[in-house]
Amino acid sequence: MLLSVAGDLLLFSVTGLGWGMFFATWIRGFSPLDRLSLGLAGAVVGCYLASFACYWLHLPPAALWLFVFTGCAAVLRRRGAIGELGRDGTLQGALRHWATLVGWCLGWQALVISYSGGGWSGDWQEHYDRAHFFLQHWPTDHLFNGLYPLPARPPLANLVVGGFLGLVGGAFFHFQVFSTLLATLVYFPLAGLVQKLRPGAHPQALLLGLLMLSPLLVQNATFPWTKLPAAFFIVLAVGLLTRPPLTETARALTFVLVALAAALLTHYSAAPWILAGGVAWVAVNRALWSSSAHRRGLLLGAAAGTMLFMTWLGWSLATYGASFTFTANSSTGLAAVTTLAERASHTLGNLYRTLVPAWLWEGMPPLLQQSSWLARLRDQWFCLYQLNLPFAFGFGGFAALVRLLLARARSRDPEFRFWRLAGPLVIVITAAVAPPDALGLTHIILQPLVLLGLAWLAASAHTLPAFWTRLWVAGLAVDFIFGLVLQFGVQSLWLDRWLNPGHREIDHIIQLSQPAAANYYGKLRIGAVHLAAGVPPAVALLLLGASAVWALAALRSSAPARQP
Numbered sequence: 001m002l003l004s005v006a007g008d009l010l011l012f013s014v015t016g017l018g019w020g021m022f023f024a025t026w027i028r029g030f031s032p033l034d035r036l037s038l039g040l041a042g043a044v045v046g047c048y049l050a051s052f053a054c055y056w057l058h059l060p061p062a063a064l065w066l067f068v069f070t071g072c073a074a075v076l077r078r079r080g081a082i083g084e085l086g087r088d089g090t091l092q093g094a095l096r097h098w099a100t101l102v103g104w105c106l107g108w109q110a111l112v113i114s115y116s117g118g119g120w121s122g123d124w125q126e127h128y129d130r131a132h133f134f135l136q137h138w139p140t141d142h143l144f145n146g147l148y149p150l151p152a153r154p155p156l157a158n159l160v161v162g163g164f165l166g167l168v169g170g171a172f173f174h175f176q177v178f179s180t181l182l183a184t185l186v187y188f189p190l191a192g193l194v195q196k197l198r199p200g201a202h203p204q205a206l207l208l209g210l211l212m213l214s215p216l217l218v219q220n221a222t223f224p225w226t227k228l229p230a231a232f233f234i235v236l237a238v239g240l241l242t243r244p245p246l247t248e249t250a251r252a253l254t255f256v257l258v259a260l261a262a263a264l265l266t267h268y269s270a271a272p273w274i275l276a277g278g279v280a281w282v283a284v285n286r287a288l289w290s291s292s293a294h295r296r297g298l299l300l301g302a303a304a305g306t307m308l309f310m311t312w313l314g315w316s317l318a319t320y321g322a323s324f325t326f327t328a329n330s331s332t333g334l335a336a337v338t339t340l341a342e343r344a345s346h347t348l349g350n351l352y353r354t355l356v357p358a359w360l361w362e363g364m365p366p367l368l369q370q371s372s373w374l375a376r377l378r379d380q381w382f383c384l385y386q387l388n389l390p391f392a393f394g395f396g397g398f399a400a401l402v403r404l405l406l407a408r409a410r411s412r413d414p415e416f417r418f419w420r421l422a423g424p425l426v427i428v429i430t431a432a433v434a435p436p437d438a439l440g441l442t443h444i445i446l447q448p449l450v451l452l453g454l455a456w457l458a459a460s461a462h463t464l465p466a467f468w469t470r471l472w473v474a475g476l477a478v479d480f481i482f483g484l485v486l487q488f489g490v491q492s493l494w495l496d497r498w499l500n501p502g503h504r505e506i507d508h509i510i511q512l513s514q515p516a517a518a519n520y521y522g523k524l525r526i527g528a529v530h531l532a533a534g535v536p537p538a539v540a541l542l543l544l545g546a547s548a549v550w551a552l553a554a555l556r557s558s559a560p561a562r563q564p
Contacts, residue, residue: 001173001531001533001534002534002535002539004168004169004173005106005173005177005531005535007168008164008168008174008178008181009102009181011068011164011167012178012181014072015067015068015164016044016181016185017040018043018071018072018075019042019043019046019047019074021036021039021075021085021086022039022074022075022082023038023039023043024039024085025039025078025081025082027039029245029248030240030244030245031192031195031196032085032088032090033090033094033188033195034189034192034240035085036085036091036188037192037236037239038236038240038255040185040188041233041236041262043071044182044229044232045156046067047067048155048156049311050064050067050163051064051134051160051166052155052159052312052315054163054166055137056315061135061163061165062166064166064167065167068167089201090191090201093201093205093554094187094188094191094192094204096550096554097187097191097204097205098185098188100208100212100550100551100554101184101187101212101547102180102181103543103544103547104212104218104544104547105180105222106180106543107540107541107543107544107547108218108222108484108488108540108544109177109180109222109531110531110535110540111492111494111537112222112491112492112531112532113491113493113505113530114493114509114516114519114520114530115491115519116375116378116512117219117223117378117379117487117491117516118379118382118383118515119367119439119515120515120519121514121516121519122515122518122519123225124519125526126148126153127153127158127179127224127226128172128175128526129142129144129145130144130150130155130158130162131159131161131165131170131175132162132165132170133150133158133162134155134158134159135165135166135170136170140319140320149320150328151316151320151325151329152328152329153226153267153268154264154266154268155312156229156262156265156266156312157182157226157229158226160182160229161178161179161182161224172526172528173529173530173531176222176224177531179224179225180222180224182228182229183220183228183229183232185229185232186217186231186232187207187208187211189232189236189238189239190207190235190239190451190454190455191204191207192239193235193238193239193242193452193455194455194458194459196239196243197242197455197456197459197460198460198462201558202555202558202559203458204458204558205551205555205558206458206461207454207455207458208551208554208555209551209552210397210454211451211454212547212548212551213394213476213480213483213484214394214450214454214479215385215386215482215483216392216442216443216447216450217451219382219385219483220443220447226267227447229266229267230267231263232263233259233260234259234263234273234448235448235452235455237256237257237259237260237263238277238448238452240255241256241277241281249288249294249297250291250294250296250297251297252297253294253297253298253301254297254298254300254301254304255301256301257298257301257302257304257305258304258308260274260277260305261304261309262308264309265308265312268329269445271433272426272429272430272445273426273448275425275429276425276426276429277422279421279422279425280418280419280422281422283421284414284417284418284421285414343432346436347428348431349431350431350432350437350441351428353437353438353439353441354387354388354389354427354430354431354437354440354442354446355388355389355427357383357384357387357388357440359438359439364376364380365438365439367513367515368513368514369513370511371511374486374496375490375511375512375513375516377486378486378487381482381483381486381487383439383440385483386440386442387439387440388442389427389442389446389449389450392446392447392450393453393454393457394454394475394476395475395476395478395482396471396473396474396478396479397454397475397476399468399471399475400457400461400464400471400472400475401456403464403468404456404457404460404463407463423449426446426449427446427449430446490512492532492537493505493508496508
């Protein structure tokens with residue numbers, strides 16, 4: 001299995017980074033990191049289109065090798081321009097940091113015997129099946145997890161991962177690897193944003209450390225679904241709106257709209273971001289409407305984004321019809337709301353549970369009751385980090401962010417004004433459109449907001465007073481222990497085996513919650529072979545240790561010299 005994983009890494013790097021660097025060489029006027037992020041977005045979209053074309057044309061999965069080999073040829077043709085771009089120090093650092101983040105996430109991934117945590121159940125199997133739907137041409141009336149038709153979710157990430165599975169085999173551990181690789185691409189636009197907010201190597205290395213210690217990011221990067229790939233496109237769009245070159249602002253708007261269309265093709269949770277970001281941008285940049293260049297950029301971006309989204313929507317309309325296409329999505333709670341009073345109650349309830357961890361005193365729902373005190377403790381922390389917005393930034397990160405926000409409360413900077421409007425607006429829209437949730441909604445739509453907050457924290461950390469810095473660092477230690485060690489200690493069954501050494505594997509599982517048990521039985525039912533089945537624990541721990549050492553070395557070597 002180790003050789004197969006190495007092959008997966010090589011294939012993804014050659015294809016994704018190869019096409020990404022090729023596209024980046026044709027983009028001018030932006031920073032090297034923005035160019036690479038745009039190139040990677042182009043590579044992901046290109047892989048989506050190639051995989052969808054193979055499905056449309058009923059070509060064998062091996063036909064996607066043409067996309068890989070064409071990318072290699074394109075890299076050779078542009079090797080001079082790629083070499084010139086690759087000599088940029090910030091870009092080289094970002095590539096090293098991304099590789100470190102990949103190693104860190106795959107190390108944790110390789111410990112997972114069975115997925116568990118809160119109410120997360122079955123989604124990993126649904127997206128695995130969705131990849132195979134396109135790969136094996138399943139019947140169009142197939143219901144995923146026995147509930148959801150194909151139009152219930154957009155297909156970009158499923159087609160991208162499914163395309164790679166068609167080249168290496170459809171085993172589940174390949175699906176884990178490619179899903180993690182795709183999820184971690186979000187590092188690049190975050191690094192580009194940090195670089196614009198505060199140029200230098202130190203903020204980039206600090207960002208890497210924050211992401212490695214973020215339970216929200218690591219837990220989502222190791223649970224194979226599509227929220228972080230959607231966040232990649234959303235963060236890219238926001239980054240392009242942040243301090244673009246004055247001569248490129250109109251073209252940046254075109255890229256922004258295409259990126260948002262790709263985000264919507266990846267996960268429908270991008271819709272509130274499109275609405276909130278659009279309203280905030282128009283309110284803050286009204287003067288730009290008088291520029292014909294900016295209007296042209298908006299129209300071009302809208303046309304290109306619509307064409308991209310119609311590759312999916314048009315096919316769905318032709319295959320399923322309008323009624324089924326538009327009603328199949330079960331992610332909105334508006335359908336159950338009939339009166340203004342009910343809508344207000346619905347919104348305020350979701351808002352309250354997303355911002356305040358009310359379940360701490362109201363108690364966990366019956367679905368998460370379990371006999372294992374250790375897993376019960378894990379679920380309490382898991383719900384804090386994934387579902388509650390303040391704690392999603394980290395145990396000390398939210399306090400540090402509040403301190404930074406208070407310091408800039410009176411800022412007239414257009415970027416700060418944009419976020420002062422867009423941030424609260426996307427939170428309210430999330431609470432209004434999502435179904436009622438007893439625990440909170442952060443992980444569904446607000447992941448990009450958390451990641452952008454961590455990027456801003458990395459860029460602004462040097463302005464924190466000493467007390468707040470110490471509080472923040474102490475919080476990072478709490479995040480590591482209760483958000484990572486505890487979470488993966490339960491998912492690997494290591495902690496329970498240590499406490500109950502005589503128990504069989506099934507004895508450990510039956511002590512867990514219903515969603516956790518359902519994941520285990522689902523794994524047995526489909527015969528899913530996890531990375532943990534073929535990667536020795538020592539190798540996983542070595543990978544984690546090496547990634548941690550590399551991150552610390554990067555942080556130390558890039559730290560600004562102390563003044564005498």
